Structure formats: structure tokens, C-alpha cells
Amino acid sequence: MSHPVVTAQPAETVAAAAERMRDNKVGSVVIVDHDSRAIGILTERDMIRLAAAGSDASTAKVSEWMTADPDTIAPDVEARAAFASLAERGYRHIPVAEGHKLVGIVSMRDLLRVAMIQPADAQAHEVPKGLEGVVVADTTVGDVRGLEGFYHYRQYNAVDLAKTRPIEDVWQLMFDGSLPTTIAEREAFAADIAPRRVIPAAVADVLPEIARAGEVFVPFDGLRTALSQFAATLGFRPSHDIDHETLRENAMSTCAVVPTLICALWRLRRGLEPIAPRDDLAYAANYLYMMLGEVPAPEHAAGVEKYLISTVDHGFNASTFTARVITSTGADLGAAVVGGIGALSGPLHGGAPSRALQMLDEIGTADRAEPWLRSAVERGDRLMGFGHRVYKTDDPRSLMLREVADSLGGEKMELARHIEATAVRVLDELKPGRRLYTNVEFYAGIVMDRCGIPRELFTPTFGASRVIGWCAHILEQAADNRLIRPSAQYVGPPPPQPVPPITN
Numbered sequence: 001m002s003h004p005v006v007t008a009q010p011a012e013t014v015a016a017a018a019e020r021m022r023d024n025k026v027g028s029v030v031i032v033d034h035d036s037r038a039i040g041i042l043t044e045r046d047m048i049r050l051a052a053a054g055s056d057a058s059t060a061k062v063s064e065w066m067t068a069d070p071d072t073i074a075p076d077v078e079a080r081a082a083f084a085s086l087a088e089r090g091y092r093h094i095p096v097a098e099g100h101k102l103v104g105i106v107s108m109r110d111l112l113r114v115a116m117i118q119p120a121d122a123q124a125h126e127v128p129k130g131l132e133g134v135v136v137a138d139t140t141v142g143d144v145r146g147l148e149g150f151y152h153y154r155q156y157n158a159v160d161l162a163k164t165r166p167i168e169d170v171w172q173l174m175f176d177g178s179l180p181t182t183i184a185e186r187e188a189f190a191a192d193i194a195p196r197r198v199i200p201a202a203v204a205d206v207l208p209e210i211a212r213a214g215e216v217f218v219p220f221d222g223l224r225t226a227l228s229q230f231a232a233t234l235g236f237r238p239s240h241d242i243d244h245e246t247l248r249e250n251a252m253s254t255c256a257v258v259p260t261l262i263c264a265l266w267r268l269r270r271g272l273e274p275i276a277p278r279d280d281l282a283y284a285a286n287y288l289y290m291m292l293g294e295v296p297a298p299e300h301a302a303g304v305e306k307y308l309i310s311t312v313d314h315g316f317n318a319s320t321f322t323a324r325v326i327t328s329t330g331a332d333l334g335a336a337v338v339g340g341i342g343a344l345s346g347p348l349h350g351g352a353p354s355r356a357l358q359m360l361d362e363i364g365t366a367d368r369a370e371p372w373l374r375s376a377v378e379r380g381d382r383l384m385g386f387g388h389r390v391y392k393t394d395d396p397r398s399l400m401l402r403e404v405a406d407s408l409g410g411e412k413m414e415l416a417r418h419i420e421a422t423a424v425r426v427l428d429e430l431k432p433g434r435r436l437y438t439n440v441e442f443y444a445g446i447v448m449d450r451c452g453i454p455r456e457l458f459t460p461t462f463g464a465s466r467v468i469g470w471c472a473h474i475l476e477q478a479a480d481n482r483l484i485r486p487s488a489q490y491v492g493p494p495p496p497q498p499v500p501p502i503t504n
């Protein structure tokens with residue numbers, strides 16, 4: 001546990017408590033009375049609630065925003081039990097009290113430090129299946145706060161960025177840690193991207209072959225293959241052997257070429273010529289142009305751009321984690337990105353938006369929604385576009401994309417809203433307490449469909465933005481690397497057993 005504890009008085013202002021948290025680099029303060037009794041806890045989450053409510057931290061009192069009568073644990077509780085207690089209740093910190101007296105505070109981070117020095121078999125029981133809630137790294141790229149329905153890139157609300165900045169600015173923020181502050185800076189970044197959009201000849205040569213593969217064309221699989229060729233062509237070297245600048249160069253080239261590769265592969269498969277990128281078009285407009293052959297309507301480019309920005313990064317999701325694990329081995333950036341694509345391709349991660357739209361088509365009309373959804377959930381099926389590992393409230397990306405979809409209009413929107421409301425009600429009834437709402441995928445499909453993106457390109461489009469997030473994480477992982485190598489608990493027949501002889 002940490003000791004002494006950073007504390008505050010109930011009558012202090014939230015701003016004063018926040019300053020103390022910042023000075024001491026902690027994520028919470030314990031509120032104590034005159035007898036040093038813990039009477040509340042104020043965390044970063046409370047600060048977000050306060051900001052979201054539009055309150056002024058310099059006048060708001062700690063007592064109004066703290067969680068009163070917090071759960072505490074005794075100092076002699078085992079680390080494993082303390083971990084379980086934090087994970088189960090979704091806390092990051094828990095005060096330690098001896099009788100009434102506050103003696104320390106224990107955080108997820110403290111407990112994970114303990115876990116690291118325990119033998120592997122002792123830890124194996126502690127880690128929840130699917131690593132839910134387990135903190136595996138420090139990051140400054142961004143985070144998701146599931147209980148508040150909030151996520152951020154660096155220190156900015158991601159939804160605010162999507163509403164106010166072009167994707168190139170967000171890209172720069174993710175790679176370099178700050179937004180461009182002048183038009184000249186923005187233009188310099190765009191000028192750096194433009195030539196990198198062009199597919200190198202050695203890659204262009206193999207694209208027709210890749211696009212022909214398979215009876216059913218899966219463009220995201222094609223992208224995976226093409227990117228391997230791209231990384232080899234550009235001579236990407238192990239991240240272990242190169243400096244930050246070179247790795248960043250690799251990242252810039254990869255993120256810039258992905259949209260061009262997606263469009264080229266898709267067109268080739270359809271017997272069409274690939275369309276070269278246009279330097280005078282911004283990211284999203286150029287993407288739609290290379291795909292459909294026409295400069296898109298501004299509202300379509302804007303809708304797609306908002307979607308792209310909203311999906312650049314999202315905490316330690318499966319594909320980001322995969323990219324970081326691969327980078328932790330010192331492998332090259334191409335390997336990490338290709339691994340990320342593999343993880344994102346699954347329907348439980350990035351493969352859902354076309355399935356969500358497929359569900360809308362199958363339901364067809366509003367009157368069929370309730371029986372269709374009910375029988376799907378009763379059968380044990382997952383409703384695509386609903387539920388999230390981290391969000392237990394509305395997914396902020398879904399709320400923003402619903403707004404975008406509303407503004408774009410179209411006949412699917414009314415049905416979608418009806419299905420959303422019905423599904424949330426049905427899930428609440430049949431899966432009580434699971435807190436299942438729409439996730440990013442539900443309205444993403446509707447926005448992309450409305451902007452002319454064919455369904456088979458939904459997941460690759462997600463990949464085109466997420467590759468920026470992966471690369472930001474790859475750069476961060478490589479800058480302060482340690483091999484990520486967890487343990488598993490063996491649950492098979494007890495070893496060692498004699499190796500049986502072969503019989504006829």
C-alpha cells in the first residue's frame with residue numbers, strides 16, 4: 001500500500017484537491033475528518049463527472065463530489081483478496097483503515113507490482129479471464145473510462161477532437177503528443193503525408209494477384225498480405241535495432257498508404273483500375289475518391305472523417321495490445337501492424353459493423369424488431385453492435401455517430417433508432433444487470449453505408465484509422481520496451497506422464 005495517504009478535507013474545493021493529486025502524481029485523494037477517519041474518496045473519475053456537469057472546480061466543494069463512506073480494507077488483507085475486491089467493484093483505489101483510522105491506500109498499480117514478484121502459479125488465479133480490468137502498461141496515448149462513457153486521445157476528449165479537428169491533426173497528436181498550433185504546421189504534416197500515399201511499384205505489382213485470391217474476397221485479408229509486402233519493400237527493420245525517428249518514418253508511411261491499398265485491392269477485385277491519390281484532397285475525401293472515383297459530397301467526407309477520428313484509438317483493445325506485444329519482441333513495425341489487422345478482423349472486435357447492418361436488413365421493418373431480437377437473444381446469439389467490455393453505459397462514439405447518421409438522413413435511420421431502443425429494452429430484460437447498449441459498430445455501419453462505402457470495406461475502413469492508434473502505441477512501446485510475456489495456468493492432466501509407445 002502507499003503511505004502516507006494524500007488526503008483532503010470535505011470543505012476544501014475540488015480544484016485544491018486536484019492540485020494536490022497532480023503534485024503527488026496520484027489518481028485519488030481520501031477525504032478525512034478530524035479523527036483521520038476516511039469519510040470519502042475523490043478520484044479522477046469524479047473530476048470528469050464534475051467537468052461534464054459544467055461545474056466550476058474552484059468553487060465546488062469536495063464533499064459535493066466525493067464518494068461518501070468508501071469501502072475500506074484492513075492492512076492485513078492479502079494482496080490477492082485486495083486485488084479481487086478492486087477488480088470486482090471496478091475501483092482503482094481502496095483506502096486501508098485500521099479500526100477507524102486511515103493508514104494507507106492501495107491501488108491496482110500497487111497490487112500489480114506485488115503480483116509481478118510472486119511466482120507465476122500464484123498470480124494465475126488472480127487474473128480474470130480475458131484480462132478484464134488488468135492494467136498491463138503505462139500509456140500517454142489515451143484511455144477509456146467505461147463507467148463515465150468517456151474516452152480521450154492524449155489529454156483531449158476524443159469526441160471533441162472528432163467534432164473540431166481534421167484527422168491529420170489527430171494523427172499528429174497521436175504520433176508526436178501535440179496538436180498543430182498553426183496552419184503552417186498543419187500543412188507541413190499534410191505535405192509529409194501526401195507522397196507517402198502512393199503505392200510503391202514493387203507492391204503495386206503484386207496487388208492484382210492478392211486481389212484475385214480466394215473464392216470470397218475479404219479485403220481486410222488482402223490488406224494484411226499487401227502490408228507485409230509493403231514493409232519488406234520499404235525495408236522495415238526490427239524496432240529493436242532502429243531509433244525513434246526511423247520507426248516514426250515507418251509509421252508515417254504505413255498509415256499513409258493503408259487507404260490507398262484498401263481502395264486499390266477492392267477495385268482490382270472488381271476488375272477496375274486503381275485510382276491514384278490526389279494531393280489536393282484531405283484524408284477522408286481522398287479515401288472516398290480513390291474508392292468510388294468521384295470527389296465526394298462534403299457532408300459524406302465529413303461523416304466518414306468523424307467516424308475515422310472516433311476510431312483512431314481506444315485504450316488497450318485487443319488489436320492495440322497485439323501490436324504492442326509484437327513490438328515488445330523488438331519485431332519491425334510491419335509485423336506489429338499486420339498482427340493488429342489479424343486481431344481487428346474478428347467479429348468480436350472490428351468485424352461487426354457490416355453484421356450490424358445485416359441485422360437491420362434481416363429485421364427489415366419496425367414491427368419485426370421485437371420478436372426477432374427477442375428470439376436471437378433467447379437463442380444465445382450476440383446482437384452485433386451491442387455490448388462492450390469497458391463501456392457499461394452509452395458508448396460516446398455511438399452517441400456521436402448517431403448524431404452524424406441523423407444529419408445524413410436516409411431511410412435506414414428510423415429503423416435503426418427503433419431497433420436500438422428495442423434491443424436495449426430486450427437485453428435489459430433478458431440479460432439483466434449486464435448493462436448492454438449500442439457500441440461504436442451499430443451506427444458506424446449506417447454512417448459508412450450512407451456515405452457510399454460498400455459493406456465489405458467497413459472493417460478495412462476501421463483499420464485505416466486504427467492503424468494510426470496502433471502506430472502511436474508501437475512508438476510508445478518501443479521507446480520504453482520490456483518484453484510482454486505473461487503466464488498461463490496449466491490445467492491439463494498432471495505431468496510428467498510416461499510418453500506412450502506407438503502401437504499398430
Ligand SMILES: CC(C)(COP(=O)(O)OP(=O)(O)OC[C@H]1O[C@@H](n2cnc3c(N)ncnc32)[C@H](O)[C@@H]1OP(=O)(O)O)[C@@H](O)C(=O)NCCC(=O)NCCS
Binds near residue numbers: 382384385386440
Ligand atoms: C463486445 C463484446 C465482445 C464484449 O464482450 P465481453 O466483455 O467479453 O462480455 P461477455 O461476453 O462477458 O458478456 C457478458 C454477458 O452479456 C451478454 N452479451 C454481451 N454482449 C451481448 C450482445 N451483443 N448480445 C447479447 N448478449 C450479449 C453475454 O451473453 C453475457 O451474458 P451471460 O452473463 O448470460 O453469459 C460483446 O459485448 C459482444 O460480443 N458484442 C457483439 C459484437 C460486437 O458488437 N462487437 C463490436 C465491439 S466494439
